[in-house]
Amino acid sequence: MSPTDVTLLRELLTHGPEPVPGPRLAKLLGGVSRVAVWHHLQKLTREGCAIEAIPSRGYRLGSPAAVRLHAALLHAHLPRQRRPHLICLDTVDSTNSEAERRLAAGEPVPLVILAREQTKGRGRRGRPWHSAANGNLYSTFVFRPETDPARLQDFTLWMGLAVCSLIESFTRVRPGLKWPNDVLLDGRKIGGMLTEARVDADQVRDLVYGLGLNLNGRAADFPPELRGVATSLAEVTGAPLDLNKFAAALVSHLLRAYEQFFAGTYRTSFAELWARYDILRGRPVTVIQGTRTVRGTAEGIDAEGSLLVHTARGETERFRAGEVTLGKDAA
Ligand code: BTN
Numbered sequence: 040m041s042p043t044d045v046t047l048l049r050e051l052l053t054h055g056p057e058p059v060p061g062p063r064l065a066k067l068l069g070g071v072s073r074v075a076v077w078h079h080l081q082k083l084t085r086e087g088c089a090i091e092a093i094p095s096r097g098y099r100l101g102s103p104a105a106v107r108l109h110a111a112l113l114h115a116h117l118p119r120q121r122r123p124h125l126i127c128l129d130t131v132d133s134t135n136s137e138a139e140r141r142l143a144a145g146e147p148v149p150l151v152i153l154a155r156e157q158t159k160g161r162g163r164r165g166r167p168w169h170s171a172a173n174g175n176l177y178s179t180f181v182f183r184p185e186t187d188p189a190r191l192q193d194f195t196l197w198m199g200l201a202v203c204s205l206i207e208s209f210t211r212v213r214p215g216l217k218w219p220n221d222v223l224l225d226g227r228k229i230g231g232m233l234t235e236a237r238v239d240a241d242q243v244r245d246l247v248y249g250l251g252l253n254l255n256g257r258a259a260d261f262p263p264e265l266r267g268v269a270t271s272l273a274e275v276t277g278a279p280l281d282l283n284k285f286a287a288a289l290v291s292h293l294l295r296a297y298e299q300f301f302a303g304t305y306r307t308s309f310a311e312l313w314a315r316y317d318i319l320r321g322r323p324v325t326v327i328q329g330t331r332t333v334r335g336t337a338e339g340i341d342a343e344g345s346l347l348v349h350t351a352r353g354e355t356e357r358f359r360a361g362e363v364t365l366g367k368d369a370a
Pocket of ligand 1: 136157178250251
């Protein structure tokens, strides 16, 4: 990704639907020729940026729907003060696995890895995560918090709440969080989180937070076995999302959520956000933890982020981990 690309794209973004004259872009690039500008914009168009030339008026960005994940365009959307170490890949086995390799190579953190496609996307419990290149987003955020592992208890829940609030502010539809790691919309899964940590001498050394979000994929893009249980934001809202704008907002929002988490300031809004996005409270659930299956009614979470389930025997059971299915007879 070249700084020139980012400069050009930021200028086009600033002007929205208004075309920017070629000479203005040429001047912005330090007085290059208009032909050089044209060549540059052609290259960006070939990369998927859909730049339109308006005769005698200049250039503008075309419909965001036509744009795929593009590193320079994503950077152009980021606020100037928020420039993380950001890697944008066309394809990778798994962004979480890539994170591990980069941590082993000593890359600085915070590090964000985004990909258009994964060939071995990983879900919880060793399950695969469907990761086709169809307008969805695969991301990993990498930190070195050097903290007590016990502090991470509600980390994934907090990040999930941040994801839900960003989606709601972007689309005006309200997703829900299904404890402990699913993002749902209209009863179907649009996202999943996979947090992996390496602990050295009782300290969390590496913290790898992976997030898969079904944004612009179509129902037909999902394999048949997922069609009933998964959907995408675009399927529900009926309109594709501006992928690069959303990805930039996601990066800023989640880096801030991480800072709030470790500063402890997240506590002031956690309960309110949990009440807004928790989709289990008051509903019948089946929880599977190891070989145990417990049925009851979800009662929210405790201060550590464990799920509370009120059983038919009148007891409240507490789960630090587990698989939850909605409905008493499920599983
Ligand atoms: C789940 O619901 O089981 C968790 C799914 C997590 C998927 C994301 S996609 C980005 C990151 N890379 C991976 O291989 N997995 C996570």
